[in-house]
Amino acid sequence: MIGRLNHVAIAVPDLEAASEQYRSALGAKVGAPQDEPDHGVTVVFIELPNTKIELLYPLGDDSPINGFLEKNPSGGIHHVCYEVDDIIAARDHLKETGARVLGSGEPKIGAHGKPVLFLHPKDFNGCLVELEQV
Numbered sequence: 344m345i346g347r348l349n350h351v352a353i354a355v356p357d358l359e360a361a362s363e364q365y366r367s368a369l370g371a372k373v374g375a376p377q378d379e380p381d382h383g384v385t386v387v388f389i390e391l392p393n394t395k396i397e398l399l400y401p402l403g404d405d406s407p408i409n410g411f412l413e414k415n416p417s418g419g420i421h422h423v424c425y426e427v428d429d430i431i432a433a434r435d436h437l438k439e440t441g442a443r444v445l446g447s448g449e450p451k452i453g454a455h456g457k458p459v460l461f462l463h464p465k466d467f468n469g470c471l472v473e474l475e476q477v
């Protein structure tokens with residue numbers, strides 16, 4: 344059911360410093376910061392030849408990544424995003440397997456303008472999973 348790896352997200356305590364490090368130390372192609380108010384984060388995408396890295400920084404007081412950054416003050420890998428063809432079919436199948444779909448259970452529009460959903464990390468070996476319909 345899942346297809347390509349769309350992105351790996353890293354929560355960072357300093358978005359500008361992390362962007363600059365990927366640009367100058369790692370020599371990566373780094374995009375501009377993008378506010379995602381529906382998701383409570385500001386994101387910076389880094390284009391790699393085979394996938395993307397999504398740097399995440401909290402936006403607003405009730406950002407879903409506040410708790411993660413409190414527990415991991417120097418940042419850390421926050422989620423992986425897999426592509427699916429049909430997010431509603433994927434969601435319904437996953438619910439049948441007992442996986443918890445986060446939030447309202449309805450897809451939201453993600454940073455690429457496409458529907459996304461999140462699955463509880465405790466149901467996936469401690470790894471928060473995002474699904475994106477492509």
Ligand SMILES: C[C@@H](C(=O)O)C(=O)SCCNC(=O)CCNC(=O)[C@H](O)C(C)(C)COP(=O)(O)OP(=O)(O)OC[C@H]1O[C@@H](n2cnc3c(N)ncnc32)[C@H](O)[C@@H]1OP(=O)(O)O
Binds near residue numbers: 382386409420464473
């Ligand atoms: C823009 C968009 C896009 O790409 O298009 C995005 O990516 S938006 C990316 C940001 N949006 C999201 O993450 C939306 C989905 N996330 C959520 O709903 C939340 O962050 C949860 C995953 C439910 C975590 O909520 P909260 O921080 O309140 O944590 P909690 O204290 O209830 O956590 C319950 C347990 O899960 C662990 N936990 C929390 N976040 C985790 C993570 N990212 N990876 C692995 N484990 C994690 C905690 O350490 C804790 O474990 P222990 O009990 O063992 O200590």
Ligand SMILES: [Co+2]
Binds near residue numbers: 397473
């Ligand atoms: Co993401």
